Amino acid sequence: MLKRGYKSKAWNGPWRCQVLVLFMSLILIVVVFLLKYQNDGQQPSLVYEVSKQKWNSFDSLVQLHPTRVFQNGTDVIWQIPKSPKAVLFLAHGCNGRAANFWDRSLECPDCIGLPEERLIVLHSLARGFAVIAISSLGRCWTFREEVLIVKDIIKWWINKTKLEKLPLVALGASSGGYFVSVLATNMRLNSIVLMIAEGMFEQMEIEEKYPPTLFVHMPKDLYRKQKIERNTEILRNKGIRVSVIECKEFPLSSNFLTDRIQGLDQTLSAKLFELFQMKGFIDQNGYMRKDGRGMQWKRALKERKNLLFDKRLVPHIQEELNLAFSFHEMTSLHSDQILKWFESHIR
Template sequence: MIQWWIHKQKLEKLPMFALGASSGGYFVSVLATELQFRGITLMIAEGVYSQLDITKNYPSTLFVHMPKDETRKRMIEKYLVEMRNKGIDVAEIKCMEFPLTPEFFANRIQGIDPMLSVKLFNVFQEKGFIDKNGYMRDDGRAMPWKTAIEEGDIVLPDKSLADHIQEEMNLAFAYHEMTSLQSQQILDWFQSHMN
């Protein structure tokens, strides 16, 4: 289907790249054995290289991952060495944890004003969800933060904001999350593989 679309759009002369996150990363790692990509990026995925017989013709590969996920980190480190030994250009971008600030949610989520952001930060600090430096103590999915904000009489202007708050906390914790924070680095890496 991809080849059909490329032909239909008359794009055969353009370099082809792929990015896949999580299960999409596993898919892209296999798809790269069938299509001639100039480079691929696997985000929060180590690929299925233990099941593939890859050769030096395999495309340049960039792993974007969160090293706090030790199992995935070890697999990526192993594949980096194996792929380099086969002459494949590989690299990694490590997505590290970062601290929350009182303005964090207002800066990152449309619909949360600065005053609400400060209230959320204060509740998370009071409940011990973040340490004295603002770093998450655990994954946002594992904390009873929704109960904490209810107990703190914090009402979100829209209930759907809860999902965004949790995703931002997960991202700050840096365990297993898709992120756009490194988009420019990924695009720069693709750009460096145009020729």
């Protein structure tokens, strides 16, 4: 037993250095862990880093050159990469259309390439998915005759393009999510993704062969969050594989809009960010105070006569503001996880 005040020679030697190094290393690990996994186990930097992904990040991999036809009374647009491994059907939300998913081009002169829609297509093409989008007959999707029309179009297109041997998956957002949940009861899909939509499961008879289902939603929408939790249990009780991705809000930055929107330059992006700060649309940390649809940002733009830009980009800016607030908007931020979900069910 050591007497009080006695110092071991071993402690004064190399052992002391090793213990101090180990102790400091443990502190560093704990600090890194806390910074990375605070906020209920989520990585707070993850969404923000992904949101910085630029619209032209896929230019070296794939470009948007679709084929467009009018079939069964509606618009059908598609693009097939080299050596496709699966087919992805995309269903837009209310007030959307197939032309939102591709950039304006000779092949599609009235396509508008909304930022989130086009990035979903670019991600998918880069991963080897042949992509087809169909416009709804009305403002939103309906769930009876229109389901049969879309089923016929997809079958016609698969035969036309000789993709019969490929697995078929589907992603629908909002109204399109409800539509895809019903479509899955009428044709064989390997898996589906329902984005900002809880599906129609409380109104359908679900069989055990129903496809694996991934919900991508924004938990700030509490009503839809609760519905998704309920429908997740309904599917799991049927033995159907289910997973959930939650999309959190993230802050704007001076370069956010130029990183996400084709045709919007860095100078304008910075000026818009300054305007949003001045008008109090965002807080001191860059977070949106309200949903983009609930802000008077368009009026503020009109008041600033020196902010000249292509007015066709207004819906693009609107979409990105909605996305940052993260209440109800299509998102490409989790495309990697979504496509991995599809890939895990096409092997």
